[in-house]
Amino acid sequence: MNVRVRFAPSPTGYLHIGGARTALFNWLYARHTGGKFVLRIEDTDQERNTPEAIGVILDGLRWLGLDWDEGPVTNDPTGESAGDCGPYYQSQRSDIYAKRIDELKAKGLVYEDEGALRFRMQREPVTIPDLICGDVVRELTDREEVQPDFVIVRSDGKPVFHLVNVVDDIEMGITHVIRGEDHLSNTSKHIALFKAFGVEPPKFAHIPLILNADGSKMSKRDEGASLEGWQKAGYVPAAVTNYLSLLGWSPKDDSQVLPMEEIIGRFDLPQINRANARFDIEKLRWMNYEHLRVLPMDQYTELAIKAGVDFGEASADYIGAALATCQSKVKQVEDLPQFCSFYFTEEIVYDQTMASKAFAVENKEAFERLRALYGQIEVFEPEPLEEALKGLADELGLKVRNLVMPARCACTGVKVGPSLYDLMAVLGPERVLSRFDRALAQMS
Numbered sequence: 001m002n003v004r005v006r007f008a009p010s011p012t013g014y015l016h017i018g019g020a021r022t023a024l025f026n027w028l029y030a031r032h033t034g035g036k037f038v039l040r041i042e043d044t045d046q047e048r049n050t051p052e053a054i055g056v057i058l059d060g061l062r063w064l065g066l067d068w069d070e071g072p073v074t075n076d077p078t079g080e081s082a083g084d085c086g087p088y089y090q091s092q093r094s095d096i097y098a099k100r101i102d103e104l105k106a107k108g109l110v111y112e113d114e115g116a117l118r119f120r121m122q123r124e125p126v127t128i129p130d131l132i133c134g135d136v137v138r139e140l141t142d143r144e145e146v147q148p149d150f151v152i153v154r155s156d157g158k159p160v161f162h163l164v165n166v167v168d169d170i171e172m173g174i175t176h177v178i179r180g181e182d183h184l185s186n187t188s189k190h191i192a193l194f195k196a197f198g199v200e201p202p203k204f205a206h207i208p209l210i211l212n213a214d215g216s217k218m219s220k221r222d223e224g225a226s227l228e229g230w231q232k233a234g235y236v237p238a239a240v241t242n243y244l245s246l247l248g249w250s251p252k253d254d255s256q257v258l259p260m261e262e263i264i265g266r267f268d269l270p271q272i273n274r275a276n277a278r279f280d281i282e283k284l285r286w287m288n289y290e291h292l293r294v295l296p297m298d299q300y301t302e303l304a305i306k307a308g309v310d311f312g313e314a315s316a317d318y319i320g321a322a323l324a325t326c327q328s329k330v331k332q333v334e335d336l337p338q339f340c341s342f343y344f345t346e347e348i349v350y351d352q353t354m355a356s357k358a359f360a361v362e363n364k365e366a367f368e369r370l371r372a373l374y375g376q377i378e379v380f381e382p383e384p385l386e387e388a389l390k391g392l393a394d395e396l397g398l399k400v401r402n403l404v405m406p407a408r409c410a411c412t413g414v415k416v417g418p419s420l421y422d423l424m425a426v427l428g429p430e431r432v433l434s435r436f437d438r439a440l441a442q443m444s
Contacts, residue, residue: 003035004175007061007068008165010042011053015060015227016220017279018180018210021244025207026178027066028245028267038083038172039071042165043091044158051075060227064237065260070172085172090164097159100167100197101152109196115155119163119193121148126188131205131269133181138188150189162186166193174202178269181206181276205269208248208276215278224281234307234333235284236299239291243284247277257290289331300327308337312344321426325418342412343426348435350413355442358409364443366396367406371436380429382421389421410439 007023009015030037039061043049054075061068070083077089087093101117104110110117121144128136140148152163169177184206194201212218218225230240242258250273251258251266258266295303297320304323305311311319322343330336342348350359373388374380389407393400408420411432417423424432 001175003030003033004038004173005030005035005178006038006040006169006172006174008040008042008168009057010045011049011057013048013050013053013056014220015057017218017225017227017244020060020064020227020240021210021247022179022207023061023066024064024241024244025249025267025272027068028264029176029178029269030069031264032267035175036069037066038085038088038174039068040088040168040172041072041077041090042161043077043089044164046091049091056228060231063231064227064241066241090168093164093168096171097164097167100163101159104152104196107196110152111149113149113151116151117153118149119152119189119196121150121189121192123148126191128184128187128191128204130184130187131176131203132208132272132274133184133206136184136187138185152193162189162193166190166197169202170194170197170199176203176205176269178205178207181209205272207272208274210247210277210279213278213280218279224279224284234303235288236291236295236303236333239288240284242291243287247279248272257287285332292330292333293328295327297323303333304336304340307333309340310337310344314344318343318426322423325422325426329418339417342414342417343423346431346434348411348413348438350409350442351415354405354409354415355413358406359439359442361443363402363406364440366392366398366403367436367440367443369396370403370407371433371440374429374436375433377429380425380432382419382425385424386421406439407436410435 005026007019007026009019009023027037029035041049041054041057043054052075054072054077058072058075068082070085071081071088073080073082077087077091081088101110104119109120111120112118123140125140126138128138130136150162151160153159168174187204187206191201210218212222220226224230227240238260241260242263245258245263245267246256249267250271251263252271255262292300292303300323301319314322322340326336326340330339370389370392373392374385377384377388389403390400393403404420407424408415408417411420411424411427427435
């Protein structure tokens with residue numbers, strides 16, 4: 001079987017974490033099996049479906065790295081698409097739905113009721129074979145006992161979700177429907193429609209819901225619910241997909257930080273858990289740091305720019321060397337501008353609490369000695385700088401911190417930052433000695 005899966009979102013103006021995870025699981029299964037991942041946009045709600053709302057979905061999927069094999073290329077429903085089963089916007093498929101409705105009419109499977117069309121639903125329970133949930137028997141609800149037939153075309157002539165969803169899956173040759181468990185209750189209707197069209201239903205796999213840490217249902221206002229928030233906060237896309245993959249799926253061991261190639265190789269539907277997943281923002285932050293600290297420097301530099309780091313006229317080599325001292329220290333990229341700003345300005349602003357201690361007059365003589373020593377050092381690299389400072393402290397009978405604190409305050413202005421010796425090596429002798437001189441002037 002040539003696997004074909006789809007992600008079929010409705011443009012609402014934002015991409016929810018649940019939708020992003022559904023897209024990811026479909027994409028992973030397609031890549032794992034060598035199948036096709038289809039993107040189709042359910043844009044039949046004309047009031048909500050704006051080009052901007054569609055763009056949020058397309059941009060979000062691209063940011064996550066979830067490329068689709070078939071689907072729209074732009075946020076214009078009448079625009080270009082990739083694949084042979086288009087259009088991939090439901091708003092452009094009216095003729096297809098009309099033909100399928102005529103087919104059901106010809107078979108006597110629908111009837112008119114107050115201007116709407118109802119499908120003649122079976123009265124017996126429907127067994128839903130599910131690759132995750134097992135066989136689920138869907139009994140009729142009390143309301144359905146009275147009226148099991150459901151509307152497939154509204155009185156205004158617009159076909160409803162149940163019909164267009166099934167028709168699109170048939171027309172696009174979808175073999176596996178991987179979607180949230182909240183759709184499980186609809187599946188009996190969909191199975192009945194597939195059979196009405198004489199088509200074997202696809203295999204269903206309903207994935208667990210994502211809840212808040214306290215077990216409550218996640219709304220769009222909850223922290224972490226919107227993918228756009230993660231994008232703006234500078235999260236690493238690979239970290240987000242890594243984290244989302246573990247919300248409901250298990251790689252069969254305790255592996256947590258995984259490259260995408262490994263996730264694709266391990267991913268399969270039987271490993272998806274039945275229990276609902278819980279969103280843990282602290283684990284996501286940890287996961288992001290684990291990816292952030294090993295990110296290739298060109299990508300790390302791009303994130304730094306987006307986070308607001310102003311490199312000024314600095315060379316690429318200097319920028320790379322400076323950021324390399326920060327990469328293992330900074331947990332969130334939004335903290336990077338403040339953490340590394342001293343590299344790219346000569347206007348060092350001292351933390352006054354730190355400066356009052358670091359630049360105390362009693363530190364001046366020892367700091368002058370350090371300045372003279374560093375002025376003579378031939379190899380301005382971390383190890384010689386450290387050896388020189390510690391040797392001087394030993395000679396003067398001082399604790400190392402009595403020299404480290406004024407040196408750090410002189411070079412950066414703040415207590416927290418990269419390794420002192422690493423940052424001085426990056427700054428170079430001219431900048432370091434100039435900053436030492438300014439600090440010495442403060443000590444008089």
